[in-house]
Amino acid sequence: MHTYDLVVVGSANADLVVRVERRPGAGETVLGSDLATHAGGKGANQAVAAARLGAGTALLARVGRDAHGRLLADSLGEAGVDTSALLTGGAPTGVALITVDPDGNNSIVVAPGANARLTPEDVERAEGLLAAARVVSLQLEIPLDTVAAAVATAARNGTRVVLNPSPPVPLPAEVLAACDPLVVNEHEARFLLDLAGDPAADASSASPEQWAEALLATGPRSVVVTLGAAGAVLADATGAARVASPRVEAVDTTGAGDAFTAALAWRLGLGESLTEAVRLAVRVGAAAVTRPGAQESYPTLDEVAAR
Template identity: 55%
Template sequence: MGHDVVVVGSVNADLVLQVDRRPLPGETVLGQDAVTLPGGKGANQAVAAARLGASVAMVGAVGTDAHAAVALDLLTSAGVDLTHVRTVDGPTGLAVVTLAGDGENSIVVVPGANAAVTPASVDAADAVLTGARVCVLQAEIPLGTVAHAARLAHDAGVRVLLNVAPATALRDDVVRLADPLVVNEHEAALLLGHPLDAGVEAAQGAAAELAGRGAASVVVTLGASGVVGHEHGAAWSWPAVPVEVRDTTGAGDAFVGALAAALAAGDPLRDAARFATRVAAASVTRLGAQPSYPWATDPLP
């Protein structure tokens, strides 16, 4: 039997710097702490899905430096199949996260080994990819690889969850393979080529516009304002779950991983999104990305 979810994407180490507030341009501030944690959007989403009980395989790459062990630690403990995570010469991907006292963050990502996740890497994992129920993709690996994996999965009848993060302009022929296309407001604006007004109504309009470009379904995440969706010509929304926020790092990935796990289990998209908002809410109450993700037995807010 195949995996519930296969994630083709980035594997990073996250250097998290805790500060009272993020520095202004040219300013130096003192930090309270620095810690290195596993991260990368692909790995985050894989861990989130696996901790919720999905059978997950990862396609990606790490380097030959000490960060590789950190990057793979929680993937391993969550039971993710790492058969197709290659080790390549050079550094592992690295994200430097500046985390302010209000829980908001600024992130700089250096791709490192993630640049070596090529279409050939996807072809080497063909049997795993085409045997899954859901294929999850993001934009922290080369976009040509994203497009190749999406086509391969789609043509095999595998549901493609395409998370266009970080924000980038993907071609419409790739967007049309998504079911769902998952974006936040900034990513939606870049794909559409125009700014969005704030609020749920504007996000619903953006979701409908993106669906008009051919995506079978669209989900727009709005952080504290919740999530909206569009499928089969109809719109829906869910409010965010109110919690005390400690760290928003990786919350979007928690949402995507939970969404993938629920879709693989057969839940309708709207119900899967409601579940994913609860998982994302749980994640922001704890420090870090992967370490904050709940297990299937954990209570959710």
């Protein structure tokens, strides 16, 4: 019996956002808008996005005993996320410094803070939580050894693993082997393929379908490459396919990838095929970019259907 559709193990940050006419170059100063503070972090974003869609969701993360930590706990609770595994202390809450240009594109620098103190021991103590989930979703804004511990715990309990390796780092073979799917954007795909010495890392001579198939050969059970407004490409043992995204006017792309991954993981946990799950995920990601912010931009399932 599964208590949760999705358990997310990952980061929780305060997003400090400034809108700019253009993002600064090296050594350059530009003036921006008033500072806006939002609840964010890839882990918390995924948990909120899934809960908004109707998934039974819990988050294992760590925040500081500070105002940003309270902001995150409140945001998660209001979205319907189970926060019983939200740990506090060890360092200040993580912070993401985000600039957003008029086209909705962003640049992000993350100060991990308490996220860096989420440990394998924390995961071990939460084994019952992971075992009660259909799917465990992970990212890389927490220590890699903690991610590896969560993957091992999920595998031990027969729980499906979805991993977005962001920010990208070299992944242990046992982590890659558990991913079903590995979810990457274009930058992350090229990074991992370059590590593997694969010529498909050269964007000028390889298609996204080739990226996906080349990444599949590195060990994961399935792969999804997100392409922004162009949709996504998926690959598994049956081959590669592309799913188009609906056309929308982008306001802010912050957190859109997290909304995509959350929707994908939820629907896979419900038993949908990878293609079916990606079809919903691209629609959820597209809806998320039409509103500013990360968590506050995430749609309900009814809002997605209305589009």
